[in-house]
Amino acid sequence: MENKKAIELIDKILKNLDKSGINTDKLIEDLKELRTYALEQQVPLVVKVLRLTYEHIQETESFMIPILDDEPIEEDGEVEANEEVAPVESLKYVIALMKNLNNKGNVADLKEYRDLLNSY
Numbered sequence: 001m002e003n004k005k006a007i008e009l010i011d012k013i014l015k016n017l018d019k020s021g022i023n024t025d026k027l028i029e030d031l032k033e034l035r036t037y038a039l040e041q042q043v044p045l046v047v048k049v050l051r052l053t054y055e056h057i058q059e060t061e062s063f064m065i066p067i068l069d070d071e072p073i074e075e076d077g078e079v080e081a082n083e084e085v086a087p088v089e090s091l092k093y094v095i096a097l098m099k100n101l102n103n104k105g106n107v108a109d110l111k112e113y114r115d116l117l118n119s120y
Contacts, residue, residue: 001046001098006037010099017092024061028054034098046098049110052117053094063091065116068109 001007013030016023031054038046057063067090094113097106 001037001041001043001101003037003041006034006041007099009034009037010095013095014092017088017095021088022057022062022091024057028057031057038098043101045107045110045114046101049094049098049114049117052114053091056117056120057091063087063094065090065094065113065120067093068112 001010009030013027013034016026016030031050035047035050035054038050053063056065064087067086094110097110097113100106
């Protein structure tokens with residue numbers, strides 16, 4: 001995202017995840033605030049991923065979506081995610097992807113997370 005306050009909030013979220021892990025109340029609050037910036041900038045993919053992310057965290061009190069492999073294995077046309085679940089690392093990766101939406105790889109990974117969150 002290009003909004004300076006959004007980038008600062010992303011950095012704050014990442015720092016808090018390092019410090020205290022998935023602290024659901026504050027984290028959900030920050031994700032909702034970040035979503036307002038995405039709405040202002042009209043970035044529907046980020047808006048959707050953020051909503052699905054905080055709903056998932058509210059439901060599971062963690063982030064159960066595994067981090068994506070660098071080189072996904074395609075099996076019958078479906079991309080497989082890394083089965084190891086490291087909630088904080090995976091969530092940090094999703095949030096960090098939002099810093100640079102000009103990178104096509106970041107956008108592709110966000111779409112993959114959107115699909116994984118939808119099917120969880």
